[in-house]
Amino acid sequence: MTEPTRSEVAPDSSEMDSADDSSATETPDSNQPPGRFQRAFRELPTWARRSGVGLCVAVGVLLAGGITGTSIAVHNFTAGEVLKTRIQEGKDYQSELSGDISSLKSENLKLAEQVEKLDQREAALKERETLAQNKDGELTQRSEEISAREEAVGAAEEAKKSTSFDSGTFIVGTDIQPGTYRNSGTSDCYWARLSGLGGSVYDIIANDNANGQAVVRIAASDAGFTSSRCGTWTLLQ
Structure with a gap:
């Protein structure tokens, strides 16, 4: 029976390095992008991947990414709340504007009614003024007629006096x-x-x-x- 050679029992260190490199660079699914841990571990040098330092670095990167992701989630949640608040404020402001517009419309309607009443009063005053002018003209005419009659009567009286004494x-x-x-x-x-x-x-x-x-x-x-x-x-x- 032949005893196995050294090359068959223990692989060469260069072969181990190649195996480590290939195993470190392999991805479970070529259709899916590598995770943060895999990317961080792949970017380390060969000596770091072989030692415990690589694992610590990868884990640190993973933790840092998780914390960063958590911060981003909190930040996004706060921005959403701010956006909701702004939207609600806009709705409240729009509601206030609607109320102001309704109030202005109501006041405008009241003013229009007052203007209509003033127009009616002005028309009534003009009508009264016209009637007063007509009456004034009639009174003036009657006064002139009375004056003419008085003059005629006075003349008749004077004539009577001059022909009878x-x-x-x-x-x-x-x-x-x-x-x-x-x-x-x-x-x-x-x-x-x-x-x-x-x-x-x-x-x-x-x-x-x-x-x-x-x-x-x-x-x-x-x-x-x-x-x-x-x-x-x-x-x-």
């Missing part, structure tokens, strides 16, 4: 009109036509003491006419 002294052409007059017929009537108003007997053109009615023609050239106790003289023509 009682006892006294009158200026011809001013107080009385020239013409033929007749009295109302009383006794002891004195009348005189005057050429002047000085009160002298020389101013008498003609005179008479009449009992009953008397008829006297007053000329336009006479200065005046005087009578007493004769009643009312009336112009005949």
